[in-house]
Amino acid sequence: MGDKHLVRFEPVGIEIEVDEDQTILRAAFEQGVQLMHGCKEGQCAACKSFVLEGDMDEIELDRYSTFALPDMEREEGQTLLCRAHAYTDLTIELLNYDEEVLRSGLPVRKGTVEVISNEAVTHDMRHLVVQQVAGEDIKFFPGQYMDFILPESGESRSFSMANTPNREGRFEFVIKIYPDGLFSQFLKNDVQAGDKLEVEAPFGTCTLRENRTSEIVFIGGGAGMAPLLGLLRALQEKDTGRKATLYYGARTKDDLCFEDELRELETTLPGFRYIPVLSDHEGDGWDGLTGLVTEAVRGQEPDLKGRDAYVCGPPPMVDAAIALLAQRGVDERNIFFDKFTTTGEPEE
Structure with a gap:
């Protein structure tokens, strides 16, 4: 361990000690x-912040993408908190924060989980269920994610919980299988019931804002189903009375999953609507909405002012949805999202 330094976050006035x-x-x-x-890899810029006080020469950055932090921004005093090591006391101005989430965070814990089941729900998505068997109890909020550590390489991969918090230490995931995915191919070919895996959680800020009562629109695609399912299950458990609509984009009918549960939610969760959208529907008798999920939302929702929005899925879909939601009147402070990026080498 190195020396510790004090880092203060403004405008919230929170201080922490940071080891070098x-x-x-x-x-x-x-x-x-x-x-x-x-x-958490220096690629998305979600943690970008401004150094108010402290010597920039006393901040070292791990490898990161210059798309996330261009050289000009770094020279002006901006930094990526996920890459930054402090070698002096600092005062940081948070450029992107939610004070409710900031102050209610749960500490990250490491643990061991045992695989309960690993089942295909579509041709390229798995429903993984695990049970914690060792380590400090891992707690989380609906919509957060867990890091799995690959046994041989030690690399980590992040996946959102699809279930709600429980005392049994059980976690559910919906994981997309990529042909060249390091973890997903391991999951597809090697992981069996009874196997044990090392994990760490919770991470993520795409959580339910419980102090709000506004109507919600959910937009998802692919494995973005996982956090959205967790949030919907939480709404049902908490019985908040908030109306909600889920638009979920898939390629074909065979790419839809958890259909029975979502249709059941339409009868048990007051004011909830589930609207699947297919981009490739020819010859399968589909009579629902078609095209890109964002375009379906555009056609169905002329005015979204006053709503909260949760968007989870591939980056192009998320970016398009955020732009559309802003056009339709959603306050940018009330758009919460997770981009399901694939892991790659960050640019120097």
Whole structure:
């Protein structure tokens, strides 16, 4: 371990101690301070912040993408908290934060889980269920995600929980299988019931804002089903009375999953509508909405002012949805999202 330094976050006035051997974001995680973040790999810019006080020469950055932090922004005093190591005391201005989430964060914990089941729900998605069997109890909020550690390489991959918090230490995931995916191919070919895996959680800020009563629109695609399912299950458990609509985009009817549960939610969760959208529907007798899910929302929702929005799925879909939601009147502060990026080498 290295020396520790004090990092203060403004405008919220929260202070943490940061060891030189860990990033500022990691130190915040361990102390239950839920800073905004996404990929944790210096690629998405969700944790970008401004250094108000402190010597920029005393901040070292791990490898990151210059798309997330261009050289000009770094020279002006901006940094990526997921890559930044502090070698002096700092005052950081948070450019992107939610004070409710920030102050209610749960500390990150490590543990071991045992695989209960690993079943295909479509041709390229798996429903993985695991049970924690060792380590400190991992707690989470609906919509958050867990890191799985690959046994041989030690690399980690992140997947959102599809279930709600419970005392049994059980976690559910919906994971897309990529042909060249390191973890997904491991999941497809090797992982069996009874296997044990090392994990770490919770991460993510795409959580249910419980102090709000506004109507919700959910937009998802692919494995984005996982956090959205967790959020919908939480709405049902909490019986908040909030109306909600889920638009879920898939390629064909065979790519839809959890249909029975979602249709059941339409009868048990007051004011909930489930609207699947297919982009490739020829010859299968489909009579629902077609095309891109964002275009379906455009056609169905002329005015979304006053709503909260949750968007989870592939980055192009998320970016298109955020732009559309803003056009339709959703306050950008009430758009919460997870981009399901694939892991790659960050640019120097």
